[in-house]
Amino acid sequence: MSTSAFARALAQRTLVLDGGMGTQIFARDLSIDVDYCGCENCTDILCTTRPDVIQDIHETYLRCGADAVETNSFGANKLVLAEFDRAADTYEIAKRSAEIARAACDIHSTSDKPRFVMGSMGPGTKLITLGQTNWDAMFDSYREEARGLIDGGADTLLIETCQDILQVKCAINACLAALDERGKSHEGIPLMASLTIEQTGTTLTGSSIEAAALAIARYPILSLGLNCATGPAEMADHIKWLSKHWDRHVTCYPNAGLPALVEGRTEYPLQPKPMAEIMDRFVNEFGVRMIGGCCGTTPEHIAQLALVAEEANRYDGRHVRTIEPPAPATTSLYQPVDHRQDASILIIGERCNASGSKKFKQLLEAEDWDGIVSMAREQVREGSHVLDVNVDYAGRDGARDMSEVVSRLVRQVDVPLMVDSTQIATLEAGLRHAPGKCIINSANFEDGDEKFDAICQLARKYAACLVIGTIDEDKEAAMARTADRKFDIAKRAIERATQVHGLPQCDLFIDPLVLPISTGMDSDRHSALALIEGTKRIAEAFPEVQLTCGLSNVSFGLKPAARVVLNSAFMHELVAAGMSSAIVHAGKIIPLARIDEQQKRVALHLIYDRRASTLGGTGLPQEHPEPVASEAAVA
Ligand code: THG
Numbered sequence: 001m002s003t004s005a006f007a008r009a010l011a012q013r014t015l016v017l018d019g020g021m022g023t024q025i026f027a028r029d030l031s032i033d034v035d036y037c038g039c040e041n042c043t044d045i046l047c048t049t050r051p052d053v054i055q056d057i058h059e060t061y062l063r064c065g066a067d068a069v070e071t072n073s074f075g076a077n078k079l080v081l082a083e084f085d086r087a088a089d090t091y092e093i094a095k096r097s098a099e100i101a102r103a104a105c106d107i108h109s110t111s112d113k114p115r116f117v118m119g120s121m122g123p124g125t126k127l128i129t130l131g132q133t134n135w136d137a138m139f140d141s142y143r144e145e146a147r148g149l150i151d152g153g154a155d156t157l158l159i160e161t162c163q164d165i166l167q168v169k170c171a172i173n174a175c176l177a178a179l180d181e182r183g184k185s186h187e188g189i190p191l192m193a194s195l196t197i198e199q200t201g202t203t204l205t206g207s208s209i210e211a212a213a214l215a216i217a218r219y220p221i222l223s224l225g226l227n228c229a230t231g232p233a234e235m236a237d238h239i240k241w242l243s244k245h246w247d248r249h250v251t252c253y254p255n256a257g258l259p260a261l262v263e264g265r266t267e268y269p270l271q272p273k274p275m276a277e278i279m280d281r282f283v284n285e286f287g288v289r290m291i292g293g294c295c296g297t298t299p300e301h302i303a304q305l306a307l308v309a310e311e312a313n314r315y316d317g318r319h320v321r322t323i324e325p326p327a328p329a330t331t332s333l334y335q336p337v338d339h340r341q342d343a344s345i346l347i348i349g350e351r352c353n354a355s356g357s358k359k360f361k362q363l364l365e366a367e368d369w370d371g372i373v374s375m376a377r378e379q380v381r382e383g384s385h386v387l388d389v390n391v392d393y394a395g396r397d398g399a400r401d402m403s404e405v406v407s408r409l410v411r412q413v414d415v416p417l418m419v420d421s422t423q424i425a426t427l428e429a430g431l432r433h434a435p436g437k438c439i440i441n442s443a444n445f446e447d448g449d450e451k452f453d454a455i456c457q458l459a460r461k462y463a464a465c466l467v468i469g470t471i472d473e474d475k476e477a478a479m480a481r482t483a484d485r486k487f488d489i490a491k492r493a494i495e496r497a498t499q500v501h502g503l504p505q506c507d508l509f510i511d512p513l514v515l516p517i518s519t520g521m522d523s524d525r526h527s528a529l530a531l532i533e534g535t536k537r538i539a540e541a542f543p544e545v546q547l548t549c550g551l552s553n554v555s556f557g558l559k560p561a562a563r564v565v566l567n568s569a570f571m572h573e574l575v576a577a578g579m580s581s582a583i584v585h586a587g588k589i590i591p592l593a594r595i596d597e598q599q600k601r602v603a604l605h606l607i608y609d610r611r612a613s614t615l616g617g618t619g620l621p622q623e624h625p626e627p628v629a630s631e632a633a634v635a
Contacts, residue, residue, distance in 0.1 A: 268296025
């Protein structure tokens, strides 16, 4: 394990990053035909045509006291350079950008003040969440940029001005892939992420700082911070939130205030001294560890920030943060939803399921995507905190359907998604379109460790949570029918997911599996009780893991009105046993207090398999006076 000198420096003191590159470039008299090769505004090209200019700008900032400079590679990725017909030069430009910054840093480094090269990776001009590009194209684009930056000698890879959580996830994966190709790791060349929060208080794609931080928290990044869009004052609340809740370093390099249009030109009003005053608060009150400037900031701004850092470092006056990690949660594109709900459970809407809803299946067949969005919204209105999405349906292209559905739901419905499929390709198609932190449904040991491992790896790649069903290779027993087997398989799964794959317990949802008690078969009558017992044991032994189940399964085949009663009563019993979430039809769960006493008693008899009672006559509500718990009632 090689450790990074930059990471060590950041752990010891507050560092100063450089200021705006664009402002400095535009202040020089450069020829569009010669210096820009005709590619107006493509400043990245200057790395190959005018390395002298770029190095001079780096050196200016270093002379002002910057500890680190950003490579001139903000747009040096394939997607952006393709707009100038220069995609093929991506590697070369990125590599040159790092070499130039390296040369500048080498000149100004001393043993007391080493200087660092931050490999700048901007967001580009196309975002996945907005449907302007896709995961593969963006991954390929960033990987090429990262290869160049690594080979050119960058000390870190700084994924910056992030506007879309999916962009961050994709860029991190691309950087990790490029590091891996070069036989390096994020320990030697750390990854850093910096988000851009607009004046509206969210990213361009609508994510709150809480949602964005949660969605990327599981990745191995050294720091998270904010840059661009606004001046420091407008960032204060978000920086404060990061300071309190982000468990690694926080960085901040704002614009020189909110831009104003003056006589057709964009001007940044915030002067060096007032900017430094706010940044001083960020360092000393919020413990921000790297400060610098973005658009509109100049060498004078950086000189002022260098004084702030010097002062803080001299008196070791840096704020020691007391971090309260956010509660375990998933997120939509917009907002987090806690895994543990006070006085309730996490309700996962079951209806967007091709085999669980006739209506959904019909909408899918008709490719009525708007109809599917309406159905999803209806479930949120009914109280769903998360939506299960399952498009598995014989004869259709699951990966395509999942892409179509998820890419719409993430923008039009504000709840996290549970992507549900037996096919890995279908699960991945959903994850590639979901910016928020998702839940994968599900892994199990039915086909042994190999498939289980593949799904755990998917959870790592997309920083998702994972449902694990208590099924193993034993074909005889198939699903665990006894509390003992449910517990044993859950234990095996939790150990493997955490120890082999590094997934945290709070991101695992153990599903002890609900089997119908309504088949009329003797062997099934005990299954609700086995689930309750199994749930209790798993919840006691692993208090941090989440529990979930497909609750409606319990009453398959019964009449609809009977199902409402049985499901509602069962939900109540499961919550008491420690179940923390359930996949249900939220609109069809009613409070216990609203269930008739006699019906409740019958439901509980069924659940606890108290056979001596009057089950033949049922007592559960039904349209037709047939015995509910008989094979005749099974659909
Ligand atoms: N565990 C996990 N995931 C799961 C399940 C589980 N996903 C699928 C399923 N089981 C949970 N979802 C449903 C969805 C619908 C129904 C039951 C479970 C259901 N639907 C009605 C029926 O089939 O009678 C149809 C209603 C309609 O057509 O509108 O009961 O156990 N991890």
